[in-house]
Amino acid sequence: MSGRNARKWKNRIASLLALGCVLAALVPLISILIEVISRGAPAIDWAFLTERTKSAGSPDSGIGNAILGSLLLVAWASLIGLPFGILTGVYVSEYGDNWFGRTVRFFNDILANFPSIVIGLFAYSLIVTVIGFSLISGAFALAIIMIPIVANTTEESLRMVPNSLREASLALGVPRWRTVLKVIISNGRSGLVTGALLAIARVAGETAPLILTSFGNNFWETGLTEPVAALPLVIFRNAMSPYSDLQEQAWGAALILIAMVLSLNVIVRLLTRKRIKTFKAVKKTWKERLSLSV
Amino acid sequence: MMEPKRRQGSGRSSASFQDKLFKYTVMGIAALVLALLWSLVIKLVFDAQTSMETFGFEFLTSTVWDPNRDLYTALPFIFGTLMTSAVAVAIGVPVSIGIAIYLSELAPAWIREPLSFLIELLAAVPSVIYGLWAIYTLRPILTGSVEPFLIDILGWTPFFEGASFGIDKLASGIILAVMIIPTVASVSKESMMAVPDSQREAAISLGATRYETTKISVLSYARSGIFGAAILGLGRAVGETMAVTMTIGNANLISWSLLDPGQTMASVIANNWGEADGLMLSSLIEIGVVLFVVALVINVFARLMVGRVMKAVPMTGGGL
Amino acid sequence: MEGKIVTERLNAFFGEVHAVKNVNMSIPANAITAIIGPSGCGKSTLIRCLNRMHEVVRGARTAGKVYLDGEDIYDHGTDPVEVRRKVGMVFQKPNPFPTMSIYDNVVAGQRLNGEKDWKKLDAAVEKSLRLAALWDEVKDGLDASGVSISGGQQQRLCIARALAVEPEVLLLDEPCSALDPIATAKIEDLLFDLKDRYTIAIVTHNMQQAARIADFTAFMYMGELIEFGETKKLFENPEKELTEKYITGRFG
Numbered sequence: 087m088s089g090r091n092a093r094k095w096k097n098r099i100a101s102l103l104a105l106g107c108v109l110a111a112l113v114p115l116i117s118i119l120i121e122v123i124s125r126g127a128p129a130i131d132w133a134f135l136t137e138r139t140k141s142a143g144s145p146d147s148g149i150g151n152a153i154l155g156s157l158l159l160v161a162w163a164s165l166i167g168l169p170f171g172i173l174t175g176v177y178v179s180e181y182g183d184n185w186f187g188r189t190v191r192f193f194n195d196i197l198a199n200f201p202s203i204v205i206g207l208f209a210y211s212l213i214v215t216v217i218g219f220s221l222i223s224g225a226f227a228l229a230i231i232m233i234p235i236v237a238n239t240t241e242e243s244l245r246m247v248p249n250s251l252r253e254a255s256l257a258l259g260v261p262r263w264r265t266v267l268k269v270i271i272s273n274g275r276s277g278l279v280t281g282a283l284l285a286i287a288r289v290a291g292e293t294a295p296l297i298l299t300s301f302g303n304n305f306w307e308t309g310l311t312e313p314v315a316a317l318p319l320v321i322f323r324n325a326m327s328p329y330s331d332l333q334e335q336a337w338g339a340a341l342i343l344i345a346m347v348l349s350l351n352v353i354v355r356l357l358t359r360k361r362i363k364t365f366k367a368v369k370k371t372w373k374e375r376l377s378l379s380v
Numbered sequence: 381m382m383e384p385k386r387r388q389g390s391g392r393s394s395a396s397f398q399d400k401l402f403k404y405t406v407m408g409i410a411a412l413v414l415a416l417l418w419s420l421v422i423k424l425v426f427d428a429q430t431s432m433e434t435f436g437f438e439f440l441t442s443t444v445w446d447p448n449r450d451l452y453t454a455l456p457f458i459f460g461t462l463m464t465s466a467v468a469v470a471i472g473v474p475v476s477i478g479i480a481i482y483l484s485e486l487a488p489a490w491i492r493e494p495l496s497f498l499i500e501l502l503a504a505v506p507s508v509i510y511g512l513w514a515i516y517t518l519r520p521i522l523t524g525s526v527e528p529f530l531i532d533i534l535g536w537t538p539f540f541e542g543a544s545f546g547i548d549k550l551a552s553g554i555i556l557a558v559m560i561i562p563t564v565a566s567v568s569k570e571s572m573m574a575v576p577d578s579q580r581e582a583a584i585s586l587g588a589t590r591y592e593t594t595k596i597s598v599l600s601y602a603r604s605g606i607f608g609a610a611i612l613g614l615g616r617a618v619g620e621t622m623a624v625t626m627t628i629g630n631a632n633l634i635s636w637s638l639l640d641p642g643q644t645m646a647s648v649i650a651n652n653w654g655e656a657d658g659l660m661l662s663s664l665i666e667i668g669v670v671l672f673v674v675a676l677v678i679n680v681f682a683r684l685m686v687g688r689v690m691k692a693v694p695m696t697g698g699g700l
Numbered sequence: 701m702e703g704k705i706v707t708e709r710l711n712a713f714f715g716e717v718h719a720v721k722n723v724n725m726s727i728p729a730n731a732i733t734a735i736i737g738p739s740g741c742g743k744s745t746l747i748r749c750l751n752r753m754h755e756v757v758r759g760a761r762t763a764g765k766v767y768l769d770g771e772d773i774y775d776h777g778t779d780p781v782e783v784r785r786k787v788g789m790v791f792q793k794p795n796p797f798p799t800m801s802i803y804d805n806v807v808a809g810q811r812l813n814g815e816k817d818w819k820k821l822d823a824a825v826e827k828s829l830r831l832a833a834l835w836d837e838v839k840d841g842l843d844a845s846g847v848s849i850s851g852g853q854q855q856r857l858c859i860a861r862a863l864a865v866e867p868e869v870l871l872l873d874e875p876c877s878a879l880d881p882i883a884t885a886k887i888e889d890l891l892f893d894l895k896d897r898y899t900i901a902i903v904t905h906n907m908q909q910a911a912r913i914a915d916f917t918a919f920m921y922m923g924e925l926i927e928f929g930e931t932k933k934l935f936e937n938p939e940k941e942l943t944e945k946y947i948t949g950r951f952g
Contacts, residue, residue: 089813089814090779090781090782092814093589093592093781093812093814094589094779094781096589096591096592097589097590097591097592100590100591100594101482101486101590101591103478104478104479104481104482104486105482105486106478107474107475107476107477107478107479107482108478108479108482108483108495108499110475111475111476111479111499111502111558111561111565112498112499114502114513114558115498115501115502115505117513117517118505118509118510118513118517121513121516121517122509122512122513125516170409170412170413173405173406173409173410174409174410174413176406177406177407177409177410178410180406181403181406181407186407186411189414190410190411190413190414192683193414193417195683196676196679196680196683197417199563199612199615199616199619199679199682200619200675200679201618201619201620201621201646201671201672201675202619202621203619203621203646203649203650203668203671204619204668204671204672204675207424207649207665207668207672208417208420208421208423208424211420211423211424211427211665212420212423215427230417233413261396261398261399262399262402262403263398263399263401263402263403266402287504290506291505291506291507291508291509292506293506293507293508293621293622294507294621294622294646294650297650297653298649298653318506318508318622321508321509321512322508322511322622322625322626325508325511325512325515325626326515326626336512337512340508340509340512343506343509344505344506344509347504347505347506348501348504348505351501351504355497489758489759576795578791578793578795579795579797581753581756581789581791581795582791582795582796582797582858582861583797583808584753584756584784585751585753585784585788585789585791585862586784586785586788586808586809586812586861586862586865587781587782587784587785587809587812587813587865588781588809588812589781592812596797596800596808596812597797600797600799600800601797601798601799603799
């Protein structure tokens, strides 16, 4: 009898351990949220959001320029990264059933998990050596990070579109390129949106490449060839500062950054869930339509 | 994605020209991205030339890092990367497998999705915020209870010598472990969920408990996917910069004790970039090349093992 | 005479779907009982209730009693793990463990029970593989992977694996539907030899198979047990009209 009991106990303990692992992983998440909110909220007021960063001890120091800088970086990065990423994804999904497509896919997957500091080095090597620390070099590095993310989500959402749609369009005599655009615009659209949002959420929090490229700036600066401030840089530089007002700035910036990133992620999740439901509905109507026409 | 036979009519030639134009444009862009990346790699290697010529192979085997004498070598940082990644994998992979088992085999249906989402949110937190949290929240816990405890029972080993500061390789390893959990857990989970139910049924019908069924049916069937997940986690740990930079203590030395500060390849670059120029800059770039090679090898290996389950990797990373 | 397994008002559900309705059936010991019926009649679900496999599926539940040697396997205090050891099952598609050798597959169940004695395991492997009519074919290659052998051999391996834990009952859910006629014949032969030592229940969509090997046959339709009796009688002189319609191929 004890052998069987031992197995029962092993089973119970194993289940508890597995659950324990889940809880253990959630503890840091919850702790981070609590800490960022409790330490960051006191820092936030109108001045904080609109003033530029000044040296330690000065009143009215804020992160307005960092917020602007982050927005600029993300905007420029998206301008470069989104089109390249989407088109790469379109290629792989619609034309990529060959060795080249497989190669592109392969390297895309590798790049998606790559150390971002190396990507910062790329951008440094190409741009900063020529024009110095600058907004455009930072945007370039972030764009490189965005491309595989956008390409992968684009490819994935295009794959979900049933082939019957493409075949029906082609059978009607619509040229291939028009068919592809039609497929993207009508059915792949939400996938593109979620991909873009995911990529934005990711690069908004990137710090390492920025250390090497856009470097940071205490002033309001929007020029493409000038160094620019960014939220993650503020956090990094102030986190290890001995001055408590600077530390508070770091937490405040962290609160804003994490609020932005997490809400983007939640939106993506909700959109994805909706997309899966709509996709199932689309697939069903097409099946019905095809069977009716026979 | 099949092309039906083209009916050649008089108006067709312009359409097929447009088709070709579109196709090759799109293909060209994809190729451009690839070409751009590889040329960047080459440029980087080029920039590292000065350092490579000055120090040669000893760059990888010596332990000097002295700006005063303009002598730079990489071994302390390779060592630091290895140690922190080892700790990260040692803690993070078992926990991730536990999470994957729970989500795949044990969780009631209604809780699976929300919990998976929460675990993936761990990947969305920007790494600089992990660093911030580690300095102010994790460190007091380490110096207050964890490290004294470890010194008490393991202080006789070379890994836990010295005093407890909370800013050391152990702290970096722990925060890295948390950061690789979403990746390793979700890829492992996908591998486990791909195990056909018939395998589980075979074990259950023999009178196996849930735990035993998981062991003999699921874990062994999914082991290559789980292993690949672990390698992916290793890849992330190796390349991680910010959280490590903020917790490792910026000390360019080799020490076996986890309680001593250190430096990784990624963190030495981040910590020194501001003042670097000339030979030092070239050396930092060379370190970047080494890091690139290491990360490339690990990620290629992982990709080959895990295949296209890669889409399970939460791409909501908040920065490395 | 009380059967080895007796069901009393057995009902089985998949969520809201009522798959097995109020089945009262008595499966005699040391005999082969076949369960036949058209697709979707609930025969697979019924047999999975006999070793508490049905409830493993999410959302599935059972109601009613199933007596094994007089004791209700669904009693609150009964451990389903114990039930499954006593009532073994072989599935429609062979499912040997691919990461284990033939040897390890056969003794998988015993290892779970904690058996570590090499000699006992070796003996069990030979005994079970002989019972499953597979010993001669694989005895020189017991280290080979469980999936390196043919489909028919894999199924016999699964039978050996099920027999190794020394169950009292062996349930088979359409075990030959994925196999060719020769492999099917081999399995039918070995079942015939096994019935002296075990109680066997086999779900089959193949009436000829039931007629060939079964002592008793149960006919199910739309979740209900329509008729149960000696095979010869059920096929030659069925009592219910529905049974006759199915036997003569009017539907199914």
